[in-house]
Amino acid sequence: MFGLDSLLQPDEIEIRNTVRKFASERIRPFIAQWFEDGTLPARKLAKELGSLGVLGMHLDGYECAGMSATAYGLACLELEAVDSGIRSLVSVQGSLAMFAIHRWGSEEQKHTWLPSMARGDAIGCFGLTEADFGSNPAGMRTTAKNDGEDWVLNGTKMWITNGSIADVAVIWARTDDGIRGFVVPTNTPGFSAPEIKNKVSLRASVTSELVLDDVRLPASAMLPLAEGLRGPLTCLNEARFGIVFGAIGAARDCLDSAVEYSLTREVFDKPLAGYQLTQAKIADMALEVGKGHLLAYQLGRLKDSVGLTPEQVSAGKLNNVREAIEVARTCRTILGANGITLEYPVMRHANNLESVLTYEGTSEMHQLTIGKAMTGEAAFR
Numbered sequence: 001m002f003g004l005d006s007l008l009q010p011d012e013i014e015i016r017n018t019v020r021k022f023a024s025e026r027i028r029p030f031i032a033q034w035f036e037d038g039t040l041p042a043r044k045l046a047k048e049l050g051s052l053g054v055l056g057m058h059l060d061g062y063e064c065a066g067m068s069a070t071a072y073g074l075a076c077l078e079l080e081a082v083d084s085g086i087r088s089l090v091s092v093q094g095s096l097a098m099f100a101i102h103r104w105g106s107e108e109q110k111h112t113w114l115p116s117m118a119r120g121d122a123i124g125c126f127g128l129t130e131a132d133f134g135s136n137p138a139g140m141r142t143t144a145k146n147d148g149e150d151w152v153l154n155g156t157k158m159w160i161t162n163g164s165i166a167d168v169a170v171i172w173a174r175t176d177d178g179i180r181g182f183v184v185p186t187n188t189p190g191f192s193a194p195e196i197k198n199k200v201s202l203r204a205s206v207t208s209e210l211v212l213d214d215v216r217l218p219a220s221a222m223l224p225l226a227e228g229l230r231g232p233l234t235c236l237n238e239a240r241f242g243i244v245f246g247a248i249g250a251a252r253d254c255l256d257s258a259v260e261y262s263l264t265r266e267v268f269d270k271p272l273a274g275y276q277l278t279q280a281k282i283a284d285m286a287l288e289v290g291k292g293h294l295l296a297y298q299l300g301r302l303k304d305s306v307g308l309t310p311e312q313v314s315a316g317k318l319n320n321v322r323e324a325i326e327v328a329r330t331c332r333t334i335l336g337a338n339g340i341t342l343e344y345p346v347m348r349h350a351n352n353l354e355s356v357l358t359y360e361g362t363s364e365m366h367q368l369t370i371g372k373a374m375t376g377e378a379a380f381r
Contacts, residue, residue, distance in 0.1 A: 002290040007297050008074075015071045019078040022052055023086070031083045032342040034204040038197065042089060042165050042206050043123065050120025054079075054090055056098040062114035064098075070300030073245035077296070080246030081253040083345075084352035085205030087246040092161040093117060095238035097124025100170045100181060103234065104226035109183050113168055125166040125193075127157035127184075127210045128232045134159075135365050137172070137179075138229060142212065144173035144182060151222065153182065153190075153215040159359070163193040163208025170223070171212065172232050181223035181231050190215040201355040237313045240360045244299055244316035247356055248292035250349045251324035255285050257344055258331035265336075272334065281330050288323045295319060311373035314366035322363060325353040 005013060026048060034040050049055055057065040058072035072094075080087035098117050101109050101124075116122040133139040142155025153173055163169070169184045169191070184191060190213040195206060223231065259282060262273035272278050299316045302308055328350035332339035339346045357363060365380075372378050 001286055002293065004290070004293050004297070007294075008070075012068070012071050012074060015067065016074040016078060019052070019054065019075045020081075022048075023078050023082045027079075027082045027086055031086075031204055032345075032348065035083070035085075035348050036203070036342055038199065038203045040085060040089070040204045040206060042162065045086070045089065046093070046120035046123055048120070049090060050118060054094070055120055056094040056102070056114065056118045058094070059098060059102045059114070059118075062102070062110055063118045064102075064114065065118075068300075069241065069303040070297065073242060073296055073300045076242040077245040077249035077252075079249070081249035083204050083348065084246065084250060084356055085202050087242065087249075088161050088202065088205050091239045091242045091246070092126055093124055095242055096126035096235050097162075097166075097168065097170050099238045100126065100223065100226070100231070100235045101183060104181060104223040104231050105183065106220065106224050108220065109223070113183065117168075122167040123162055123165050124168045124170065125160050125162040125208075125210070126232075126235065127160055127163075127169050127171040128236075129157060129159050131156065131158040135362060137232065140172065140174055140179070142171070142173040144175045144180060146176075147216070149219055151182065151217045151219065153184070153212045153217065155212050157210035157212075159196070160193070160208050160210050162206055163210050164195040165206050166193065169193075169210060170235075171210070178228050179231070181226045182217060182221045183223065184212075184215060184217060184221065188215050188217065201351045203351075233310075236360055237308070237310055240313045240317045241299065241303060241308065243356060243360055244313070244320050245296045247317075247321040247324040247353065248289060248296055250353060250356075251285075251289050251292060251320075251327040254324075254328045254331040254346045254349050255282070255289055257346055258282070258285075258334040261335050261338070261344070278334060281334060285327045285330055288327060292320045292323055309373075311369050314361065314369040317361065318363055318366040318370070321353060321357050325350065325357055328353055 053065045054075045057067045060066040076087050144151045144153045171182045171184050192211045193208045195208050265272045331346045
């Protein structure tokens, strides 16, 4: 409908098709069962994704692929078209944990962790959010105190993707000199990561609490270049960029499923697709999915050329997730009762998108970010 491939370079189409084929063959046949069981073979998948080259693929050096932001976005789109949990695994690994080390870390930290993370041999997580401090990370209670040559960390982090399976955690903590980041091997005494169960969203994803109980680290564990909230917020913008693409992948998958279903389901002796109300829904959703692609592609081009502002990332995340979840809900109405089963992907995507709607910045926070950019007035408090 939008001639989207005309906006992509041949190598970008090749990357997209490669990831789509991998996701279709290696993930899609199993994802419904993983979702139902509330499990994910994350370590095995990480190695396969590492071999595919998508872990930290937009980073340069240290065995990272060095691809464009747009190519990375297309990979996120194809992975989330299968399930948001898979894209979350890749986003947290590459755009949060790896990016934090790549952007803010020492050469020693980069050489120690990035190659193995790019291969999927080591898994990372990103510890910023706390139970009482999501939208306001400045209020975090996790502390890092000097003790001779060492740092001692205490506190808890919540809703941490990959936490229970991670080999390394990037932890943000309050010090006497402000908020700083630390690279924490998860086998350090005092570190634990109990998994969070009983989720009805992102079930094919590992979500954990991180507990730091007198975790002692050498001075070299601090990320030397990250001072204050600029460090973690820069990482969050990297992850949000992937969501701009990923969410529209979930919406596309829902739409494809609903169209296919409408052509085979007969109502009053003709296909459901032959009714005007069904076609009106499909037409409206096709417009939103197409516009979501255009917005994602535009932000990708900007990121690859002049860079993105935080409010531009907020505009992309707010729009595409909000529209994706509406598409998923509307597709469910086309599928009727069948839409609530795991035989079809629609309700699974809808449940996942409920989490995507609020993580990496709630809709309200992105609205306020855009509002500040438009008016010059900060309304966060």
